[in-house]
Amino acid sequence: MGISVGIDLGTSNSVVATVWDGQAVVLADADGRSVHPSVVAFGYGHSVVVGQPARQQLAYAPENTVFSAKRLIGRRFGSEEVDRIRRAVSWGVAEGPRGDARVRVQGKVYAVQEISAHVLAHMKSIAEMATGQAVDGAVITVPAYFNDQQRQATRDAAQIAGLNCLRIINEPTAAALAYGYGQGHRQHIAVYDLGGGTFDISILRLDDELFEVVSTAGDTFLGGDDFDMVICDHLMAEFQAQTGVDASQNPAARAKLLDASERTKRALSKVPAVAVKVPGLGRDEAGNAVGLSTTLDLNAVQRLTMPLIQRTFSVVDEALAQANLTPQQIDGVMLVGGMTRFPLIRQAVGHYFGKEPLDHLNPDQVVAQGAAIQAWNLTSFSDSPDAVLLDVTPQTLGIRTVGGFVEPVIGRNTPIPTSMTKVFHTAQDNQVEVRVQVFQGESRMAADNESLGEFVLSGLRPAPRGEVKVDITFAIDADGIVRVTAQDRETGNAVDMTLEASSNLTSEEVEEMRFDEVGF
């Protein structure tokens, strides 16, 4: 018997924890580090380095060093989001066989799932080294606002890594679990989760061992990375003003400034002003190497980042409205994600809710701890369970109808697992095929939502129009992953169904990508 772990697979950093002697503990590597950069560096040949050593490579081989890959997971090449990431990262983005965005390094193209798999395998090995036991299963966390494709891709990453994924749970829910586990709270809490690449807000009702998510909202394109980029753009402009040199098209200079921005932001969490010195950003007209030397204080950074902070609160408004609560009715506010260490965020959150955020928990570690508790719950039976998680689906699931509209099938914030059956009639005489396009998102127009793919029901009985009726059941399982089944109403037979136009990996691809088993 091995252990089960919880893994917080973050955009910037990842953490692994397990329940040990009834306590959720974060597992450290041999150097005593418990937070590991989600960075994968490719060296010569096929060598791959993950974590802190990979992060170090970022400074001298940025084009071979993949960071923030989670921002690409489950996304389509050519989408607005992917274009934004392409401009921001030093590594290459390529198009996969089904229109999915992939990573291009050293002329080779990797699925984003493979990159995440390297990080997951690294976490697994850290846990095995730390405990001396094999990892049998893992609960992996994802942003609450992740859609079906992104969740499925995360599951596939686990499979590629040879990791048995017990469950995908939402980061804020995991955090709440770590906070309330065994405490007997009866209250409403808000979890404000600003990570490296995503923002989530979840409103939970805690009733002793019951953790009920009332509503959740988020922005999968708002995180610490965006703060870094805003600061980086500012430094880039400052550098050009000082030296007249435009380094914005130079990936190495950009990587250096991005790194400096990130360190500046961290330093400003502790001191009010920081001197920023970045040498070797370019050469001036005379051929001399020039760098940047300036100072940044909290006020300046506040001006730069205020629009981003305000964006989070419009998402919070939305979640509270869905929960039918006011900020004053929230008993406690939890801060999760490294970005919430930033004093401006703490201040703004305190101001919004009219109370100081809870701060006895480590915002970098709570998510992994909560995941570890859930992993424990799922692998050990207890007559009176210590924690029961009731989560919801973050986005409306719908199907395309005539005119490009979406008809909702399962609304956002519906408790999961759930299912809904819809009846389809044939629209033409002797129609033997029905095509159903599935979407996720809040827009009334199909084109503005995320397409999950297209189901084709075939082999219907030829008959006059309207006579053949097919029950299509849309189910969302406990991982938040969508499953669709179809049944001919008259015969009760399952209808053949194939999923097309999905950007997900096929099971054959996953199997092919699977890492060779490394015995422990």
Added chain:
Amino acid sequence: MRASRRLKVEIEALHEIIDDLDYYGILLVDPDCAPHEIGDAFRRESRRLHPDRMSSLGDAGAQEHANDIYRLVNEAYRVLKDPEQRGQYDQLLTEGVHRMTDDARAGAAAEKRSNDPAHAAKHPKAETYWKMALRDWDSKSFRSCVMNIQFALNFEPDNEVFREWFEKAKVARDEAESKREKNPYKLRLM
């Protein structure tokens, strides 16, 4: 281990009968209970029946049954916690319908719809013209509206709704036209 067996037996027994239960039966509440009792019952049943409790037992069949049951617990809660949906559901119950499925909902909606002119057409070609006519009516293009109803009537000469609207549209058209005549500043585009 005894407790886990008891849970398994409970799940299997419930799975046998759950299709015969209505939402009140699933949540074990009285059909005329107060709204807050619905939430309390949902939380009580969630503690008892949540499928995660089964997952450590490694019994795939029982797990699937627990999932089926809990989906219904969620469904019951989703419908009963919303006063409007609960009202609709209570109505369905009197007709012997236990579940608020898409179909049942559609049935309720169809009744409403029979009075709605948007669904008056039966022939697909008539429907095309009829829809255009209704759009014309909304945009006050009465001349075009009359024309389209005329076309629709070619396919369904006996449609009562079409006839009624045909007369209505003609009156509206004549009225609009007489007004327009009085306005010398507007160009007539015919």
